[in-house]
Amino acid sequence: MSLRFDFSAPAVAELARADAARALQEDVADGDLTASLVDPGRRALARVLAREPAVVCGAPWVEATVRQLDPEARIRWLCGEGERCAADQVVLEIEGSARALLTAERTALNFLQLLSAVSTKTALYADAVRGTRARIVDTRKTLPGLRLAQKYAVRTGGGLNHRIGLYDAVLIKENHIAAAGGVAAALRAVAPMAQRAAFVEIEVETLAQLREALEAGARMVLLDNMDLPTLREAVRINDEAGADRKAVLEISGGVTLEGLRTLAETGVDRISVGALTKDVKAIDYSMRFQPEHD
Secondary structure, X not given: OOOOOOOOHHHHHHHHHHHHHHHHHHHHOOOOOOHHHOXXXXXXXXXXEEOOXXXXXXXXXXXXXXXXXXXXXXXXXXXXXXXXXXXXXXXXXXXXXXXXXXXXXXXXXXXXXXXXXXXXXXXXXXXXXXXXXXXXXXXXXXXXOOHHHHHHHHHHOOOEOOXXXXXXXXXXXXXXXXXXXXHHHHHHHHHHHHHHOOOEXXXXXXXXXXXXXXXXXXXXXXXXXXXXXXXXXXXXXXXXXOOOOOOEEEXXXXXXXHHHHHHHOOOOOEEEXXXXXXXXXXXXXXXXXXXXXX
């Protein structure tokens, strides 16, 4: 596995094709028994409607799903990827084989409703911290098998990705520190593998641990379970450490939308939020065939 997924358009398109193929196999297997009742030569025009406001996300997955069933289908987005749509707005038109569209409908909408839910929630959180230096970051609390798709949706909604998995970055937590013999010892132990990692981050619970981490050369620090005055003091200590010792400061755990702005105003750089990908409510989309289309 590569060190870091690059989220370039070709890479995302290939990811979407693989996800769509797996999803269609799960849903269709060796045939759609109901769609087989439709004349194979009949064509149809379908419109996808958003029933509620959303940040649209999932176009590569929708297109991959449709084109695996009808490579010649014509797909026209009326609301682009990452754009905000209104309730009752038509976001997409698809013209192609009626059989193919009927078979693709649920799988395509499943991708669209999930990924739009993630991007919409991320945008809500990103809007809440706008004007501060904090950025909203995702976590590994994703649906098994759809992590990269969900992390793509976070990016589409204006958030940042944390580590993709255990393989691409280092996050030294409380138990790692205890097992290694302390903050500085843990950072020394990880040094040989640092070049393999996208980043090395260490969790601290006290200001004393923060100072120890900065002195040991930490460049990314997770501030765990600190109250607001302590967070502000942590930011002050970090700012005064100097450019050569200053770290990126992140907050994680117990973050709510209601308290988000206050956390951001402490001056931290990143706030990671598991709810972006874990606690999402699907966006309500529906596909409607238009009157008979020749």
